[in-house]
Each structure stands twice: as structure tokens, then as C-alpha cells.
Amino acid sequence: MTTIFIKGLGLIGSSLTRAIRKRHPTFTIIGNDADPQTTAYALKHHLIDQSTRELTAAVAADFIILATPVTEIINDLQQLAQLPLKKSVIITDVGSTKQAVLKAALPLQEKGITFIGGHPMAGSHKTGVTAGRADLFENAFYFMIKTKVPDDAYLALQNLLQGAHVKWLLLSAQEHDQLVGQISHLPHVIAAALVNQTQVFFADSPLGMRMAAGGFKSITRIASSDPTMWSSILQSNSAIIIQQISQYVNELQKIQKAIMEDDHDQIFSFFKTAKNSRDELGPEKVGQLPNFFDLFINIPDQVGALAAITQLLALNKINLVNIHILEIREDLDGVLQLTFMRENDRAQAVKILTHAHYTILRKD
Structure with a gap:
């Protein structure tokens, strides 16, 4: 019998669990989460078969999935390297940054344990086990990171998660971190900064924030994301994010200069270039991440x-x-x-x- 150990039963972890349960109903799923109410919910709704607070329960697993914030994933990988795991076990994660995670997985790989870095490019502004859905990842890209593992290990992981109906994409850890830094991490920083700046701007005018609707709410929706998760992401991808923030600040300074100098051509070009690039986005062009x-x-x-x-x-x-x-x-x-x-x-x-x-x- 195949046994799955999954740590972290929030939105992503519980959605993967639902997808596994749907495709592989006979597999045994052991769930681990810091919140006892979360594991109680998962047991009650048959998302997992057993609950545990101990990482040592992973020694019985054929697959180990780490679905917690990146800093916790790194810590767990270090602890797993000290446990007598099955030699055939496949360990994976869903962290939003990969270079730091792969570095933490080296001791496991040196022991002959298979680790495959993973990252499903799907999510929601909703969080927690109750927000999970078996179809959360449907048609979304799921990154797997190139490492020295047998091809059949990739196939085994894909088979395990077949019920998620994702689009698999293999790339290097550096490519991954640069890509998600620009299209995911930087936008979250910008959205949060805009909300914080607007809150300060309207500090003496409560009506201002109440009137912030339409486009403002649309472009800042992701600022409602889990602060614990995003703190961990930025800390683990800091060098890339710092560089991308600097480039973004440079863009703001260029348009600021154009406005100060009343440079109509430059201002028009700023919006025209953005419109043309934005209009090129779409599944028929470069794909959607996620595919909504x-x-x-x-x-x-x-x-x-x-x-x-x-x-x-x-x-x-x-x-x-x-x-x-x-x-x-x-x-x-x-x-x-x-x-x-x-x-x-x-x-x-x-x-x-x-x-x-x-x-x-x-x-x-």
C-alpha cells in the first residue's frame, strides 16, 4: 500500500490532498499541520487517514510532500536528512522559491534520497484547509526543478498528482526563481506597498480608503495574501527580489521625471508600451499563470x-x-x-x- 505524508494542510496542501484522494482513493494519507483544528477538519472530511504532530511519522512514507512556508520547508528538509527514511521515498515541496530549498535538500540527496523541487503556479486570496479544492490547479503550470534524479522519479510524482490536471514544466532553480520573482513576488510587493502608501496618504481622511474601489481594488487584491508565507518567500529569494525592486523603482523614476518635465511623448510612450505588452498576454500567446x-x-x-x-x-x-x-x-x-x-x-x-x-x- 502506498503511503503519503504531507506537512501543511492549508490551501495548497489540502488541495493536493484532495486531488490525490480523488485519483488514488486507496492510498493512505498522513497529515501534519501545526493547527490541530486544521487536522481535525481534514480527518472529519476524509482528506487524510491519520494525523500527526511529529515529522518522524514520515519514515513510513513512500512520498513526502512539504507544503509549508519556505523557511519551514528548509528546516524540515534538514530534519528529514537525520531520519531513517525509506530508500525509495520521493520527497517534494511546493515552495515559491527553489534555490534555497535545493541547497537544503543536498544532505538528503547525498544519502541517495530522491528530492524533486516543485511549485504549482495556482492559488487564491483565500487561505486555509476549508479553501482547498481538488481542481485548484487544473490547467495551471506546475514547475518541477531539474536535478540529478532518475526520469522515473519525475514520472512517479506526476502520476501521484495526476488528479490535479496540471501542465508540467521542467526548468532550473535559477530560471524558476527569476521568473516567479518578476511575475509573482514583485507584484505582491507592489500591491502591498500601494495599499500601505494609500493608507498613510488617507490617514486624515477615512473616506479615502472607503472610496478606494474599481481599479485600486483590482490591482491590490493580492495584498490580502498570507503575510507569514510572503515574509518567508521574500527572505528566501531576497537577492533576485532586491534587483527587481530596483528595476521597478527605476521605471517609476523615469515616469516621475517625464511628468515633472511635462514630456507628453514620454508619458504617452509609457502607457502605450504597457498597453501593447499587456494586450499580448493570454493563453494563446505566452500562457496564463494560473490559467484563469x-x-x-x-x-x-x-x-x-x-x-x-x-x-x-x-x-x-x-x-x-x-x-x-x-x-x-x-x-x-x-x-x-x-x-x-x-x-x-x-x-x-x-x-x-x-x-x-x-x-x-x-x-x-
């Missing part, structure tokens, strides 16, 4: 307007990943952002909502 599909429609400021739309989609068995009201004011239509996991779900929603006389604004 957005639909924006007008919604009237009326009681029951939102419920009517969600009920219409539910009746047609169209699954929504997220709903976000971007703007709604008295006597004016608001903008409703609907997010779908699959492109065909969005296409079907467009047909249904158009037939119901809703106005489609755009698709991203």
Missing part, C-alpha cells in the same frame, strides 16, 4: 442582480472560480468580474448571459 479566464459584464445596482447572474450560471452547470464587483454606484451600472477555470466555461457563460440581455464589456 475573466469575463466583465455590466450589472445594475438593483436588489437581487448578483444572485440572478450566479443562479443563471448555476442552472447551466457553469462553475465560477471567483466573483468581484469592481464598481457599483447609485443610479449607475457596476462592473462585475466573473472568473472561470476553463475557457469553454467562459464561452458558454458569454452565450447564456448575452441571451439574457446582459452587456459583455470584455474578456481577459
Whole structure:
């Protein structure tokens, strides 16, 4: 019988557990989490078969999955190197940075233990075991890091996580850290900085933060992410993040200079270049990370307007990943952002909502 040991039953860990359970219902899953309420929930809902507070329980495992913050993953790898693990065990992680993790895994690899660095590029602003979903990673990229491990080890991990329905991508640790630093870590820093700066700016005007809606809420949504996790990420990818922040500050200084000098051409070029680059993003061009599909429609400021739309989609068995009201004011239509996991779900929603006389604004 195959035994899985997974440490960390938050959004990512519990979603992987659900995917494994769905595809491999006979596998034994041992769950470890610092929060006893989390493991109690996981046991009650049959996400895991056993719970433990001890890392030593991993000695019985055929697969070990570390789904905690990066600093904790590093510490656990050091401890696992001291345990009498199965020689055939495959250890993996889901950390958002990889160079520091691979360095911590060296003692294990020197003992002949297989370690495969991993990172699913999917998530949510929601956290915790209750937010997990078996389809959280569907159509998203799942990075595996190139190391000196047998090809059949990669295949074994892919088979274990087959129920997640991800797009596997193999790359080096340095490539990974630079890539996610730019498209994930830096945007989180920017979003948090913008929220903090806006809070200070409106310190004497409580109305200001209350009025911060529309575009502000859209571009700062990721600032609601788990601060413990993101502190760990930045500390483990510090050199790359520092360089990327410097480059971003340079971009801000260039547009600041153009505004100060009333340089119309430079200001126009700043926005034109960004628009052209942003318009090139999409699954048919460079892929989406994660692979979500957005639909924006007008919604009237009326009681029951939102419920009517969600009920219409539910009746047609169209699954929504997220709903976000971007703007709604008295006597004016608001903008409703609907997010779908699959492109065909969005296409079907467009047909249904158009037939119901809703106005489609755009698709991203």
C-alpha cells in the first residue's frame, strides 16, 4: 500500500490532498499541520487517514510532500536528512522559491534520497484547509526543478498528482526563481506597498480608503495574501527580489521625471508600451499563470442582480472560480468580474448571459 505524508494542510496542501484522494482513493494519507483544528477538519472530511504532530511519522512514507512556508520547508528538509527514511521515498515541496530549498535538500540527496523541487503556479486570496479544492490547479503550470534524479522519479510524482490536471514544466532553480520573482513576488510587493502608501496618504481622511474601489481594488487584491508565507518567500529569494525592486523603482523614476518635465511623448510612450505588452498576454500567446479566464459584464445596482447572474450560471452547470464587483454606484451600472477555470466555461457563460440581455464589456 502506498503511503503519503504531507506537512501543511492549508490551501495548497489540502488541495493536493484532495486531488490525490480523488485519483488514488486507496492510498493512505498522513497529515501534519501545526493547527490541530486544521487536522481535525481534514480527518472529519476524509482528506487524510491519520494525523500527526511529529515529522518522524514520515519514515513510513513512500512520498513526502512539504507544503509549508519556505523557511519551514528548509528546516524540515534538514530534519528529514537525520531520519531513517525509506530508500525509495520521493520527497517534494511546493515552495515559491527553489534555490534555497535545493541547497537544503543536498544532505538528503547525498544519502541517495530522491528530492524533486516543485511549485504549482495556482492559488487564491483565500487561505486555509476549508479553501482547498481538488481542481485548484487544473490547467495551471506546475514547475518541477531539474536535478540529478532518475526520469522515473519525475514520472512517479506526476502520476501521484495526476488528479490535479496540471501542465508540467521542467526548468532550473535559477530560471524558476527569476521568473516567479518578476511575475509573482514583485507584484505582491507592489500591491502591498500601494495599499500601505494609500493608507498613510488617507490617514486624515477615512473616506479615502472607503472610496478606494474599481481599479485600486483590482490591482491590490493580492495584498490580502498570507503575510507569514510572503515574509518567508521574500527572505528566501531576497537577492533576485532586491534587483527587481530596483528595476521597478527605476521605471517609476523615469515616469516621475517625464511628468515633472511635462514630456507628453514620454508619458504617452509609457502607457502605450504597457498597453501593447499587456494586450499580448493570454493563453494563446505566452500562457496564463494560473490559467484563469475573466469575463466583465455590466450589472445594475438593483436588489437581487448578483444572485440572478450566479443562479443563471448555476442552472447551466457553469462553475465560477471567483466573483468581484469592481464598481457599483447609485443610479449607475457596476462592473462585475466573473472568473472561470476553463475557457469553454467562459464561452458558454458569454452565450447564456448575452441571451439574457446582459452587456459583455470584455474578456481577459
